[in-house]
Amino acid sequence: MIELYHVSKRYPGGQIGLSDVSLSIPRGQMVFLTGASGSGKSTFLKMIYREEVPTEGQILVNGRNLAALPAKKIPYLRRTIGVVFQEFRLIARKTVFENISYLPRILGMDSARQRKLAYDTLRRVGLAHRINAFPLSLSGGERQRVAIARALINEPEILLADEPTGNLDPELSEEILHLLLEVNLRGTTVILATHDRALIDRVGHRVLTLDQGKLAEDRELPPGIVPNMRAGAASAPGGDAAPEPDAALESDAAPGPTTALPAEAGGTS
Amino acid sequence: MNLAQALAYFLREAVVGLARGWKTSLLAVMTIGFSLFLSGIFLLVSINLGSMVDAWRNESRIMVYLEADSDAADLARVADLIESMPWVRAARPVQAEEARERFIAAYPSMADLLEGWDQDPLPASVAVEPDWPAVNATTLANATTTWREDPAVSSVDDDRDWLAQLEVVTTMLRGLATVVGGALLITAVFTIASVIRLAAHQHRDEITVLRLVGATEFYIRGPFYAEGTIQGTLGGLGAVGALAASFIALQRRFGDGLLGSLVASQFLNPTLLVALVALGAAAGLAGAILSLGREKADSARAAAGWGSEE
Numbered sequence A: 001m002i003e004l005y006h007v008s009k010r011y012p013g014g015q016i017g018l019s020d021v022s023l024s025i026p027r028g029q030m031v032f033l034t035g036a037s038g039s040g041k042s043t044f045l046k047m048i049y050r051e052e053v054p055t056e057g058q059i060l061v062n063g064r065n066l067a068a069l070p071a072k073k074i075p076y077l078r079r080t081i082g083v084v085f086q087e088f089r090l091i092a093r094k095t096v097f098e099n100i101s102y103l104p105r106i107l108g109m110d111s112a113r114q115r116k117l118a119y120d121t122l123r124r125v126g127l128a129h130r131i132n133a134f135p136l137s138l139s140g141g142e143r144q145r146v147a148i149a150r151a152l153i154n155e156p157e158i159l160l161a162d163e164p165t166g167n168l169d170p171e172l173s174e175e176i177l178h179l180l181l182e183v184n185l186r187g188t189t190v191i192l193a194t195h196d197r198a199l200i201d202r203v204g205h206r207v208l209t210l211d212q213g214k215l216a217e218d219r220e221l222p223p224g225i226v227p228n229m230r231a232g233a234a235s236a237p238g239g240d241a242a243p244e245p246d247a248a249l250e251s252d253a254a255p256g257p258t259t260a261l262p263a264e265a266g267g268t269s
Numbered sequence B: 001m002n003l004a005q006a007l008a009y010f011l012r013e014a015v016v017g018l019a020r021g022w023k024t025s026l027l028a029v030m031t032i033g034f035s036l037f038l039s040g041i042f043l044l045v046s047i048n049l050g051s052m053v054d055a056w057r058n059e060s061r062i063m064v065y066l067e068a069d070s071d072a073a074d075l076a077r078v079a080d081l082i083e084s085m086p087w088v089r090a091a092r093p094v095q096a097e098e099a100r101e102r103f104i105a106a107y108p109s110m111a112d113l114l115e116g117w118d119q120d121p122l123p124a125s126v127a128v129e130p131d132w133p134a135v136n137a138t139t140l141a142n143a144t145t146t147w148r149e150d151p152a153v154s155s156v157d158d159d160r161d162w163l164a165q166l167e168v169v170t171t172m173l174r175g176l177a178t179v180v181g182g183a184l185l186i187t188a189v190f191t192i193a194s195v196i197r198l199a200a201h202q203h204r205d206e207i208t209v210l211r212l213v214g215a216t217e218f219y220i221r222g223p224f225y226a227e228g229t230i231q232g233t234l235g236g237l238g239a240v241g242a243l244a245a246s247f248i249a250l251q252r253r254f255g256d257g258l259l260g261s262l263v264a265s266q267f268l269n270p271t272l273l274v275a276l277v278a279l280g281a282a283a284g285l286a287g288a289i290l291s292l293g294r295e296k297a298d299s300a301r302a303a304a305g306w307g308s309e310e
């Protein structure tokens, strides 16, 4: 459960990150966060894991008021939140295994278990064969998947993904999307920030639209596709939900809204 | 992660860190080592000098010289007077002839200096052997005054004057050890602090990730604290090793001579050696703590680094 009450964020330089946002996200919900570049998507996510603090308003995560959370408790909050950072934040000196195993190590898991967990998680993102590679030897999409694996490794209660499909080709982003939906089905609250209107329209669920820091729209699209792990990018059996083209929103990445069918070339990246 | 696991992890990370940045680490180790070594040398000299002063003092006597015209009865009387003091272990009268024979025995080439005098050129005297631990300065001063008042006594000669001066030198050396060693140690703490700050700066990306995935400050800082402590300990051990080597070299070179006994008859005792190493370790830890600074109240800023780069 994530609750925001009149949350505003003004950066020291005067830039508006968020402006008077109030909303509530129940446990286990799948939420898309969209809006133009600079509209505050990353700011929104950063406040939930408390990399940034609001200048006004209150944020409650699982009933805990983040503003009142003592510094000593912050690490424990963060352990329950998996974050896929927009800029990945992979450590070049460390292998893929080491990069995704920070949390298991902090939690004191023995190395055999760390290894197994890393392997299993990498398999979910299709990178098990690269477990010993260094990030610089990976492609952009592979790095992105390592970042996703790091966020997923300890089955977080909340998964925050900032443009997790930004660097992926349509097929791969479809696969990642399936992965995130599957994670969501297991009970994790997922908030996915993206420019990709086509993706949102195809998938449905709740969509929050930010515009210059304000919550411009909060609506529920009928679920489009349901996760189907094995099928990869193929099927969309969840019904023929037909999200109407959404005129109100510009999209600087996707070439305009498309109807909900898979395998269209509507490029991200 | 329990405490034992954490400590093992800190040590492992610290050793990796030391190995990776071994050149800067070596610099830190050497500054600590040098300052402790210098303090150790001052300590070594002052301790040796101090024990020599003690030894001399225990052997030293007080000589009470009689007037040239005094006779054997005067000598006996003065000796009795002195011996009656409770803190005097022995008071041995030395006749004028005996003094002369001793002089000739000690300096045969100057024997003719003593020829052709009307009276004995060397006066009779009483050699006083005090029970040093039982005497304090006031008792002694009072006693010498009383003895001087005796008409047969011409002068009282007390080695303690210059022994006291030597003692001042020892105390000064000890002070110097503290001041110079302390100043250098502070320099060393700052050196370690910059070395650790550099290491932390090189790892700031990783530190940020650690923070964001939920590492505690203790977990993040532990390896750096361990690194500083290890550097300090190595510096301390290096200093002890260098001190031992210098000590042996000085003994070889100067043996039992005055200089040898001044600096190299007695090594620092184990407690002091352990204290030197512990001081090094503490200095290293202090440097690490200094370099990482205090935790920012606002963890949002803390997530971005340790303040130093902001």
Ligand SMILES: Nc1ncnc2c1ncn2[C@@H]1O[C@H](COP(=O)(O)OP(=O)(O)OP(=O)(O)O)[C@@H](O)[C@H]1O
Pocket: A011, A012, A013, A015, A016, A017, A035, A036, A037, A038, A039, A040, A041, A042, A043, A044, A086
């Ligand atoms: N650390 C910061 N300091 C100052 N201003 C910032 C900072 N981070 C973000 N901003 C500003 O806050 C506003 C919102 O930024 P934010 O990164 O949240 O946007 P975004 O929606 O994630 O954009 P994008 O789609 O490009 O990632 C922008 O105007 C941005 O310039």
Ligand SMILES: [Mg+2]
Pocket: A041, A042, A043, A086, A162
């Ligand atoms: Mg962003």
